[in-house]
Amino acid sequence: GGGVVIGLIRKAVVSTQSTGGGKGTGSKRGRPSVAAEKLPPNDPLLTKQMKWLWEQVVNYEDPEERKLSEMFMKLPSKKELPDYYQLIKKPIDLKKIKQGISQHRYRSLADLAEDFYLMFRNAQEYNVEGSQIFLDSVALLSVFTQINESLQKGSSGPQDPDKPTPEAQQHQQIQHQLLSQPPGQQSHIPAPMVLE
Secondary structure (H helix, E strand, O other): OOHHHHHHHHHHHHHHHOOOOOOOOHHHOOHHHHHHOOOOOOOHHHHHHHHHHHHHHHHOEOOOOOEOOHHHHOOOOOOOOHHHHHHOOOOOOHHHHHHHHHOOOOOOHHHHHHHHHHHHHHHHHHOOOOOHHHHHHHHHHHHHHHHHHHHHHOOOOOOOOOOOOHHHHHHHHHHHHHHOOOHHHHOOOOOOOOOO
């Protein structure tokens, strides 16, 4: 039933912009448990790649130079939007994802991607199709998917300087195939002519 949600969209939009209203008492509740389970740090390159992905999403602007990520930065509080928390089972925002990166909660790019997808799915589940935040979540999902793919292909973002690019890897494979041919096959190559 989409009808009920329509009246809430404006409220959601207003409340996300008024950050700093609450004193953040609710957010402290879950913190000790996370701090208690201090996870071993990730590889510095992986952390760098995660931060880069996060920044690409946060800084993305549409053709009108509007930053789409602003609505996803911080969720409204339970007090401001109680029904959101009843409907959405795993609330998450960009601030929480950034925290997760710095606390090494994500052990791979796939782990990180899961939370990005969850955040966009939540927005699409709660907001009416065609509303601005719904459309923004679709656009940002596509942006994230593209940059994540290009990062994994090695064509953008922080890369391991020792790891060859896909093109170089292909070249190495061809070299390897040539070298690993059985000696019999190489005898087809004409021997250099020796003139006496």
